[in-house]
Amino acid sequence: MxxxxxxxxxxxxxxxxxxxxxPIVAPEAYAKVERLLRAGNISLAPEVAQFEKKFADYMGVSHVIGATNGTATLHMALVAAGVGPGDEVIVPSFTYWATVAPMVSLGAVPVFADVDLSSHLMTAETIVAKITPKTKAIIVVHTWGTPCDMDSILALATKFNIPVIEDASHAHGATYKGKKAGAMADIGCYSLQGSKLMPAGEGGMFATNNPKYYERAMAVGHYERLHTLPEDSPYRKYALTGFGFKYRPNPMAMVLADTALDHxxxxxxxxxxxxxxxxxxxxxxxxxxxxxxxxxxxxxxxxxxxxxxxxxxxxxxxxxxxxxxxxxxxxxxxxxxxxxxxxxxxxxxxxxxxxxxxxxxxxxxxxxxxxxxxxxxxxxxxxxxxxxxxxxxxxxxxxxxxxxxxxxxxxxxxxxxxxxxxxxxxx
Missing domain, CATH: 3.90.1150.10 (Aspartate Aminotransferase, domain 1)
Structure with missing residues (x-):
């Protein structure tokens, strides 16, 4: 012995x-960041929209919004889903605090569900007992990079007409039955923090196929882009102020994430x-x-x-x-x-x-x-x-x-x- x-x-x-x-930062990213610095594009830059389009194509979704961090995207998702004071949101306790905390400022109530012992994930079975008439949304977390059993969860959510938000902050590139984690439910949220699989230093991505959720999420933290929404969008009128938050991502962070996506x-x-x-x-x-x-x-x-x-x-x-x-x-x-x-x-x-x-x-x-x-x-x-x-x-x-x-x-x-x-x- x-x-x-x-x-x-x-x-x-x-x-x-x-x-x-x-390497946390790919070698080719240095030149891209230097170009932004030399051009003075350290707040607004076309590279942000370019990466949003590239990430949307990778994910297979219609709409993507970059943000300051993953926590911001979860806040955007909750507002997009219409969560407000007194509403209940089903979440796991077996997660990082940012999955849950954004709802506190909205006055919503976290309802904690248990997880499966072997997968460490919420399941339809652990969720169903927590559903009440006040349930406004469900947040699932693909913990450690493992996707939840989404078919059963989405079937349950459809039965009760409850939107599902995926916290895919660990799951960049993971799939479930051929679909990317973060692209299966109503909204997907990603962190690009420095320890994640697509590190940007700090950053986040909001993804959805629902134009209503996209426009409403845009109004939460991107007032300067609201004038680009369709003429009939009810959120164009907020172009002066948005909903009072500013979640615009740093272009250098988006360039780092863009390069990380290549690898x-x-x-x-x-x-x-x-x-x-x-x-x-x-x-x-x-x-x-x-x-x-x-x-x-x-x-x-x-x-x-x-x-x-x-x-x-x-x-x-x-x-x-x-x-x-x-x-x-x-x-x-x-x-x-x-x-x-x-x-x-x-x-x-x-x-x-x-x-x-x-x-x-x-x-x-x-x-x-x-x-x-x-x-x-x-x-x-x-x-x-x-x-x-x-x-x-x-x-x-x-x-x-x-x-x-x-x-x-x-x-x-x-x-x-x-x-x-x-x-x-x-x-």
Missing amino acids: AKLALFGGEKAVSKSASAYAA LDQWNEVRNRLGRLLDEQLSEFACIEPQTVPEGANRVYAYHYMRYLPEKLGGLSIGSFLKALSAEGVSCGVCGYGRLHQAPLFNGENPFGHGTYRSDASLPVTELLARTAFFAAPRFETATESDVLEYAEAYGKVIENADLLLEVEQEKAVKVEAASGRSINLV
Whole structure:
């Protein structure tokens, strides 16, 4: 039995996580950004509309609007869907706060639904019990890059005439039965933040096939473009002010995203192939459950999360498990999701004067995942199969030494710092 690196043995993983990463900014993007700078086009530029058209073509949708960030696009989506004071919006708690928080300023009420244990996703079964006469919208999240089972969700939403918004911030390039994630429901929202698969530094994209939603979303944050809407649009009259927000994206961010889109499918192929290899290697261990993918879905490995089953390893805590993996050179961490239904913002006085919230949701699966889901590996972009096998070796080594780790744990409490709400919280 190999000696754990935690106790002075040799590391199983020979490279740092950064060694597997593709450049965040593609080399050809530098010249494009320089052209904008030299022309002084740092606020308005035709490159924004050009990228919107290019992204719409890639997605297979009619209308796309660029925005300052993904959070802004979710706000635009809620307003476009007509969400207002007192309306209920069904959302997961197992997500980043930006999926939920924009509705607070609108006076809408988040209704938290549970998720499936193996896929980490909301399903039609977890949603249906939360539908009431006040339900105005459903926001689904393609968590970690895995699309939800959209056929059943859309059938349910159609039955009750409820618009569906896709938060596809993890799912650039993912598909479900041949359709792009973010292009299947009424509205799709994407983040282009620097850690995403299409990084722009900061940025977001709003996508829809519905002209009414498109025009209304445009009025939320793009007053300067309202005069371009059709003559009969009811939103042209707001051209002086819009709806009071300014979500115009920086042209340099859109140029970065444009260049990233050129490489997206290529990098996804590498990430997906090597990510699946790690899933296959680790599936032999009873204490680890890779995220499952709904039938008909093709995920992307934006974030590689799995579930740890301590009862399969003698009760060894997730803290001890991850610390031992980290010592072996594995880039790993705890999960920050699954606590929004307990957050003060959604339990107490609405800070915008829209009454008081109280979330009494019972979400046993969400709370279990909050304790046991973990970040298992970085994106393998420039890695080789042998690099992935080193990761598998590290997991095997730690699992083989579980009894020793349990002894140490009993002698000395092992703690991992509480997770923030971010997607990744490294140990």
